Amino acid sequence: MQRFSKKVSMTVVKRLPKYYQYLSDLLENDIEKISSRELASLMGLTASQIRQDLNSFGGYGQQGYGYNVGELREAIKEILGLDSEYNCMIIGAGNMGHAIANYERFKREGVILKGVFDVDPLRVGTVVGSVVVKHMDEIEKFIKNNEIDICILCVPREVGQKVATLITDLGVKGILNFSPLDLDVPGDVVVENVNITDSLFTLTYLLGE
Amino acid sequence: MQRFSKKVSMTVVKRLPKYYQYLSDLLENDIEKISSRELASLMGLTASQIRQDLNSFGGYGQQGYGYNVGELREAIKEILGLDSEYNCMIIGAGNMGHAIANYERFKREGVILKGVFDVDPLRVGTVVGSVVVKHMDEIEKFIKNNEIDICILCVPREVGQKVATLITDLGVKGILNFSPLDLDVPGDVVVENVNITDSLFTLTYLLGE
Incomplete structure (x- = not known):
């Protein structure tokens, strides 16, 4: 599944979801064409950053025309791997597991929740998101039968490594x-x-700066 | 509240919570002394990165001795601003607001939940975390009376900017x-x-690489 021949920097990769979001918003507002300058100003980047970012994936703009929003969005969707579907499962049906299971956006982008797992007898058997929470004892069979691509880990720190292994x-x-x-x-x-x-601590740091 | 004379790069800042976590773990395991090499291997960094990072805040190690774990932890705690308390509030009492309100760790580090707000009549009046959800109509008085330092925003995208303003x-x-x-x-x-x-999309990207 190697999509590109050259390694793209993580800084650029981390900006891709942002491009995808902004282009989706533009399309929803029926804006079909945008210059790198306009897109830059919208996203708080420079026009040359935008051109460089998109060039690292082959470039999609046309001199004097700008970008076709729909085409660029589709291209980035594909780069992000969002043209495929993913089977996912959540381990840990606590508050965070609940929040993620009910996150509509994941489903809309093709990330399908197949199962939620926990060890707490009070949680096993309850419905979270759209699925019934299963006990961890069933996980081996479940992963084999459901071709799970993504596991969302919402377990306490103490058991995180054990579950990941x-x-x-x-x-x-x-x-x-x-x-x-x-x-x-x-x-x-x-x-x-x-x-x-970590995000909270970055914030408290910045508050003191 | 300017703590340092020179600007520290965000890359280093983003690593500070990680230092804090690892040093806290070491202390809990009664390890009171560590060399930059040992700390580096633990954290997946290089010894010279560690020395550079900590030097940018004045340096805390002693040649031939290494770091005193407790002292270094205290220093980083202070750098992160975690020697102060913060009054915080959550806006949006949905699943994510619930998850954050019940996050024990925040309180332990001095981030005190003072209030939770929503506009949904079904949520207003219910208990989330340890507080009763208030209606947004009360927010002005509340912020003034409670010296709120941090607001945790868990509202839908459509109203995010309005609430932030x-x-x-x-x-x-x-x-x-x-x-x-x-x-x-x-x-x-x-x-x-x-x-x-965004994190999910970074993951789907990396899965396809």
Whole structure:
């Protein structure tokens, strides 16, 4: 599934979802054409950053015309891998697991919630999002039967590594990690951390600056 | 409240919560001394990165001894502004607001939840975390009476900017923003975004790489 021949910097990769969001907004407002300058001003970037970013994926603009919003959005959607569907599961049916399970946006972008898991008897059997919470004992069979691409980890810090090892041993290749720890995973597994405490601490730092 | 004379890069700032976490873990395990090499290996950094990072705040190590874990943790705690208390409020008592309100860690680090606000009559009056949800109509008086430092924004994208303008007009200087949009705020207000959809899209990108 190698989409590009050259390595794109993480700084550019991290900006792609932002492009996707802004272009989607433009389309919703029936704006079909935009110059790099206009897009830059909207996104708080410079026109040359925009051109450089998009050039690193092959470039999509036309001199003197600008970008076709719909085409560029489709291209970025594809670059982000959002032209495919993903089967996902949540481990940890606490407050954060609930919040994620009810996040409409994920489904809209083709990330399909197949299961939610927990070990707490009070949670197992309850409905979270649109699925019934299963016990962790069933996870092996479940991952095998459902071709899970993404696991969303919402477990306490203390068990995060144990659960990560379990699911990667079972073949899961993508983890969206809400548990506040750095996971040690095999080299072919990708992890994206959402560390809310870290974000809070960055904020308290910036407040004191 | 300017703590340092020189501007520290955001890359270093973003690593500080990680230092704080690792040093706290070490202390909990009664490890009182660590070399930059050991700390580096633990954190997946290089020893020279560690020394550079900590030097940018004045340096805390002693040649041939390494770092005193407790002292370094205290220093980073202070740098992060976690030696102060912060009054915080949550706007939006949906699933994400619930998850954040119940996040024990915030309180432990001195971020005190003073109020939760919503406009939904079904939510107003219910208990979230340890507080009773108030209606947005009461927000002006509330912010004035409670010296709110941090507002945690968990509202739908469509109203995010409106709410951000309202609270910054009322004097709030720090926003932890879970609403998936870029906020336009006055120059003296700091915003830290937690954009879960962006993290998901970074993951789908990396899965395809």
